[in-house]
Amino acid sequence: MxxxxxxxxxxxxxxxxxxxxxxxxxxxxxxxxxxxxxxxxxxxxxxxxxxxxxxxxxxxxxxxxxxxxxxxxxxxxxxxxxxxxxRIDHIYDAIREDMALVLEKLSRREKYEEENDFYICKDCHLIFTFPQAMNIEFKCPDCDQPMSHFDNEMLLRSLKQRISDIQKSLGHA
Missing domain, CATH: 1.10.10.10 (Winged helix-like DNA-binding domain superfamily/Winged helix DNA-binding domain)
Structure with a gap:
């Protein structure tokens, strides 16, 4: 073939x-x-x-x-x-480059999630970082309801797993 x-x-x-x-x-x-x-x-x-x-x-x-x-x-x-x-013979290089780019973006997102504390409006589902929430006095700008702390641990675990999987695929782990 x-x-x-x-x-x-x-x-x-x-x-x-x-x-x-x-x-x-x-x-x-x-x-x-x-x-x-x-x-x-x-x-x-x-x-x-x-x-x-x-x-x-x-x-x-x-x-x-x-x-x-x-x-x-x-x-x-x-x-x-x-x-x-x-030049389909370059397909694996193209995929590898795209995966490296995705890895870079996911790593930046992981760092952002680790370095920030988040607050959410339970009604509107808007999420804010601590400084943003503090600036609006921990009240949702859309519905004026109080915001509560948002636990991003599940998201962080998912990001870490995805990063690990990509690193293994690229031979970095």
Whole structure:
């Protein structure tokens, strides 16, 4: 089986690609000719997918290094043609980079949750940090009800578990 087909048919990779390029992008990936380089116009014509969707998918994949191009210039018209090919062999690098970014964001959130004390309005479910709650005298700005302390331990445990899981996946643990 072709490595691109193998990757596209893997449920986890397919879910990642779907998040990037949605149904129409997956359709393009499935129908993308496996050999050679192809212009966006050629791909749209061969696959029946809207040219703007083809271009959007290609540029999205390019940003993740999952597609690459080279341009050729028509000396008579001065027009540039971009010839594309897939680089699905970079999929694991792209996933790893995205996971590292998620890990960074989750770590920042964990630090925020650990460093702050929170208060909640039981009616409106608005949550405030201690300084914010103090500034509004521990009364909800929407309904004027008194706020109570919010225990974020369950959220912190969940964040820590998710961070640990991602670190293990990335080989950091």
């Amino acid at each position: 072709d490595p691109t087909d193998e990757a596209i048919n893997d449920p986890a990779i397919r879910a990642y690609l779907f998040r990037l390029v949605k149904d129409e992008g997956l359709n393009l990936l499935e129908r993308f000719p496996r050999e050679g380089e192809h212009s966006d116009e050629e791909l749209a014509a061969k696959t029946g997918i809207n040219l703007n969707s083809v271009r959007h998918t290609l540029y999205t994949l390019y940003e993740k290094r999952l597609a690459e191009y080279h341009r050729i210039k028509n000396n008579e018209t001065g027009w540039l043609t971009y010839l594309w090919q897939l």
